[in-house]
Amino acid sequence: MTTATLPLVWRGRSGRTYMPFGGGRPRYGVASVVRRVTGEAGAVGTSTVEGGVPLALKLWNEGDEHALDQLQEQARVLVELSSSEEELPCPRLYDLVGTPLVTGLVMEWCPVDLELWWREKLGEPDAFGRLMATMAEVCRRVSDYHVFHAKRSGLEAGHGGLKPSNILMADDGRWLLSDFGRPQVAAPDDSPWASSRIIVGSENFVAPELLFHADQPYPAALDTWSLVASCFALLQLRRLILDDGVVPRNGTRSPRFRMHRIHQVVEVYSADPTRFRGQPLDLEAFPDPLELPEQDRKAIRDAVRGIFPTGQEKSEEAIYEQLLQLFDHGMSIDPAHRFTSARDLAAAFEGLTRRYLELTTLQDHKRPAAPKQPGPEVHEIQRLQRLAASATAKSESLERELADTRAELQALRAAIATPAAPPPPPPPSTFNRLLQAAVVSVLLVNLLLLGVGTAGAVFFFASQQ
Ligand SMILES: Nc1ncnc2c1ncn2[C@@H]1O[C@H](COP(=O)(O)OP(=O)(O)O)[C@@H](O)[C@H]1O
Ligand SMILES: [Mg+2]
Numbered sequence: 093m094t095t096a097t098l099p100l101v102w103r104g105r106s107g108r109t110y111m112p113f114g115g116g117r118p119r120y121g122v123a124s125v126v127r128r129v130t131g132e133a134g135a136v137g138t139s140t141v142e143g144g145v146p147l148a149l150k151l152w153n154e155g156d157e158h159a160l161d162q163l164q165e166q167a168r169v170l171v172e173l174s175s176s177e178e179e180l181p182c183p184r185l186y187d188l189v190g191t192p193l194v195t196g197l198v199m200e201w202c203p204v205d206l207e208l209w210w211r212e213k214l215g216e217p218d219a220f221g222r223l224m225a226t227m228a229e230v231c232r233r234v235s236d237y238h239v240f241h242a243k244r245s246g247l248e249a250g251h252g253g254l255k256p257s258n259i260l261m262a263d264d265g266r267w268l269l270s271d272f273g274r275p276q277v278a279a280p281d282d283s284p285w286a287s288s289r290i291i292v293g294s295e296n297f298v299a300p301e302l303l304f305h306a307d308q309p310y311p312a313a314l315d316t317w318s319l320v321a322s323c324f325a326l327l328q329l330r331r332l333i334l335d336d337g338v339v340p341r342n343g344t345r346s347p348r349f350r351m352h353r354i355h356q357v358v359e360v361y362s363a364d365p366t367r368f369r370g371q372p373l374d375l376e377a378f379p380d381p382l383e384l385p386e387q388d389r390k391a392i393r394d395a396v397r398g399i400f401p402t403g404q405e406k407s408e409e410a411i412y413e414q415l416l417q418l419f420d421h422g423m424s425i426d427p428a429h430r431f432t433s434a435r436d437l438a439a440a441f442e443g444l445t446r447r448y449l450e451l452t453t454l455q456d457h458k459r460p461a462a463p464k465q466p467g468p469e470v471h472e473i474q475r476l477q478r479l480a481a482s483a484t485a486k487s488e489s490l491e492r493e494l495a496d497t498r499a500e501l502q503a504l505r506a507a508i509a510t511p512a513a514p515p516p517p518p519p520p521s522t523f524n525r526l527l528q529a530a531v532v533s534v535l536l537v538n539l540l541l542l543g544v545g546t547a548g549a550v551f552f553f554a555s556q557q
Pocket of ligand 2: 271
């Protein structure tokens, strides 16, 4: 018995209905799923886009209370952000689904997120330069959000949940941030499960002071930590794919892409989640708080392998050194030692982009200048020369063939004129010789017998006489 599937239609608070648009699989997140939809008929209320324009409908994963709280928070921030006419640092919100609680957000559709974009680009020769330039652009966007928030509320605030899937590219190529609102870290309580209930899906990117709900003296440093950790995961993803490795299903959310630095933080957290709650982080609690662990240094060195054409290890080393400085600074446990403004981090990524371009251009100049491209007339002459050469070669091979044919003809004529003496019979083979001998001896024996017989007969008859 077939079960009837209800048509997928959602009604927004504007009164407009939305239905799935243009196929494509839903995009599953940690706490929600995002579908591509479009609005029925024309614009209604806040839902100002025409019918047939793709929109993103983010729906709450039913049953997850924590996710529902988060969605309320995201809706609150997006409503606030979208009320301004300025260019927004996030996808524009068009409608809300669900009353009294929000169970869905209708937003601007973004074709890719940072991870999807990078998967398409990481194989390009200048991939590293593109990533550094993009990270700089994203940092500027985060800084815009920080400024926007500070202007609005007079308070500094961090996003707190930055990761590759929350950095989206709009249709016009602008990078946008999504999932604003209260960070997704449940407050550590002293229940025995606290350590295991960290934050599924974002451990690779969450700043230590957020994890411990410790003091956050530099809100922007929460986000610069997440951005540097995101850059690490993307560089590892490139390494894995270029080395033909298998990419885990949950992509950069997988522990496979987690820095050793973050393993260290999670270890301290698992030992006692409430240790720094509401107080400053104690750096002593962490192994080498100001220096990146050796494992991460090696991973970064390995990640930049091959970002330049072969034979340019020196340039690679130069980029590695500069990248290491950024990571050392960006992943310091002490927020005061980190990038405390997204603008500073943007500048560090810009510096790396420039250095990369400089080194690539330098190499281009060093490389012997490609021979000047000959003009069209030279092309024509060369073409005719090639034709002439092949014609000569052709006539030469024809001449050779003719000479061979002539020689063959002569041989044939000679053969016809003096029929060749029949070839001497081949020497009898051993077998023939033996056979011949056998035949001869048999003959001899017979002859002998015949002689003897005759003589006997003669003697007998004679004796009868
Ligand atoms: N406005 C949007 N347009 C298109 N895709 C989006 C939009 N917002 C989020 N997504 C994508 O949907 C997926 C799920 O997002 P989300 O529910 O926020 O989970 P996550 O925790 O992975 O960020 C992610 O891959 C994200 O890139
Ligand atoms: Mg998200």
